[in-house]
Amino acid sequence: KRVWDFLTKESPAKLARLKEETQVSILVDGETSDIYVLQLFSPHPLPPGGLCPARKALKALLKETEKELKKKSSGAQRHGGDLLSCLLEPSAGGAPAGGQGRGRQAAGTAGTAAGTAAGTAAGSVGDEEPERQCPICLGEIQKMKTLEKCQHSFCEACITRALQVKRACPMCGRFYGQLVGNQPPNGRMLVSRDASLLLPGYESFGTIIIQYVFPPGVQGVEHPNPGVRYPGTTRVAYLPDCPEGNKV
DSSP states (O other), X not given: OHHHHHHHHHOHHHHHHHHHXXXXXXXXXXXXXXXXXXEEEESSOOOTTTTHHHHHHHHHHHHHHHHHHHHHTTTSOSSSOOEEEEEEOOOTTSSOXXXXXXXXXXXXXXXXXXXXXXXXXXXXXXGSOGGGBOTTTOSXXXXXXXXXXXXXXXXXXXXXXXXXXXXXXXXXXXXXSOOOOOOOTTXXXXXXXXXXXXXXXXXXXXXXXXXXEEOOEEOOTTSSSXXXXXXXXXXXXXXXXXXXXXXX
16 A cells, blocks of 8 residues: 555656556555555457556556655665555456456555565566466466366465455456345345236347335444434336346
């Protein structure tokens, strides 16, 4: 965090030049107590790995900024804040449906083996075999950990940190963990079918009718305003009774 904050406050021109040269936008997409998650966007569709030059350039700039920060903080401990920069590979399909290529990078400080690996791998990443390369730190995989559902492999320390930020595979986005919503427990969802009700564009199919019923109640601890009453509501959704509609 301190490296990114220092870069944006003390050297915004360097960051602007990097964005202009690589034709990417960089946004803070999330954070923990010691790292930011940086998301890289390209306005144009890119092939798989198309954001790699931009990620490498950003990684080099962060390393340079860390050195400048250490020089200015000569009174601080010199070995307690190695830079950890994790680059998350975009999905294998290249750009998402919106036409933008994207990648993510976590920048922060941590005195861990992952931080050391990220720091030492920067100069040699181009010579490594792709299958032995960690998609997060771009270094050679250390203590390989393979995700159970999608079989993507990473450094154990890198994927542990990534999953602390978001419980999903950095490569394909497959979710790992339990999804817990905050809908009231007394809500109901009623599903029925009407073969005589035809939706535009799906006249050869019937209709699936989904009715959501939520009676009035009091917000719980998982809601924005615990203890405050909320009114009841009813909503109805219509889906074509076709394979796509049933999948939804």
